[in-house]
Amino acid sequence: MRKSKLQAASLEGDADDIEAAFYAALQNGDIDKLMACWADEDDIFCIHPGGPRVVGATAIRATFESMFSNGGAVRAWPERVRKTECVGSSVHNVLERVEVLSPQGPTQAWVIATNVYHRTAQGWRLVAHHASPGTTSEIQEVSDAPSILH
Template identity: 40%
Template sequence: MRRTPLFDTAESVEEAFYDAMRRGDLPAMMSLWSSDDEVVCIHPGSARLTGLDAIRASWESIFSGGGVAVRTRDAVVQSSGVVSVHNLVEQVTITGRMGSQVVECVVTNVYAKTAAGWRIVLHHGSPAAEVEPSAPAGAVLH
């Protein structure tokens, strides 16, 4: 039986989030989310998903092709004792018939301190302003 990790900082949850994304590890990814029914995930260019079931289904679909090649940069963090808001840039490498390209997304991750430690309550990704190169048509970034 997999133990739910106890994270003592929002930064440690964020590190685990991107690690799970890179590895395509659905159980690890879902262990990071708050158990609150109002959790929200918006993947770049996709609809708003509310609730753990919808979020799990989306990550399961994304991870069906393996992990996501993602790096982060330029984090801006605003924290209080119980909420931490992180805005950053994700650089997602997409490999296809035409080779590889890096697509940037602007992301906001919100973490809440719960009885079970810090957990994700919102992940919202949007394609960055159009700068060459852009994502291939139909590409799922995450």
Template identity: 30%
Template sequence: MSRTDIEAVEEVNAAFYEAMERGDFDALSALWLEDEISCVHPGWPVLSGRGEVLRSYALIMSHTEYIQFFLTDTKVALIGDTALVTCTENILSGGPSGEAGELGPLVGQLVVATNVFRRTPAGWRLWSHHGSPVLTDSDEEEEEGTD
């Protein structure tokens, strides 16, 4: 395991999130393997195959006017030609509002993600992405705890 492999995986992982932020579907598509891939977006069923996975990103991009990812707790594990990246996605996003050209309220989300990459002759490519929302205590539970 060389440091350069870890750096290369970190770079392609960052490129994945940057493509989402820019809404660059072509760049995002190029980061995925050509063969069997899978994806789980928070609250979605498992998506399998390149067509299904890439359609989901096209749908998300077409309905999201603004999204920014602040990644924390990023860890890379590398075994042979497979890399596992875990991180916390601190997501700031906004969608269309009723006003012409103005974003709706920006909403923050916390999602933990696992991204699996495989080494190919063209570099590291995404094999699987799994995002799961981090559940927080509701206001009701917090109020009960203060009594």
């Protein structure tokens, strides 16, 4: 499935801008804006927490349409982002705060996502989104960075 030139032209800027547009589209349940964030490549892929690898724009669109049909939006906010950037690609590891409905009502959970962006002829675009379940109570991160600066 190819994006129209109008969709591609509506997203300019860098990988951070595309990421912001992606999360805004999730929160608003806007499938067209969400899909405009993705590259026009056959091998783009998305892995939802606990789900299979979904390859290609048509299959990715179907998974998000299914999610949006169950509540209209995905309540996810990027809380912490670690980035590895170079000239033509940017990899963002994101700790997402997600609001989910439980039997007790709305509650928060954490998702750990990796978003990969490439600079394409249309500008920066998402080529991979891999999300894994985090914890339901707190952000977990293990790092070799010192916790106290000297």
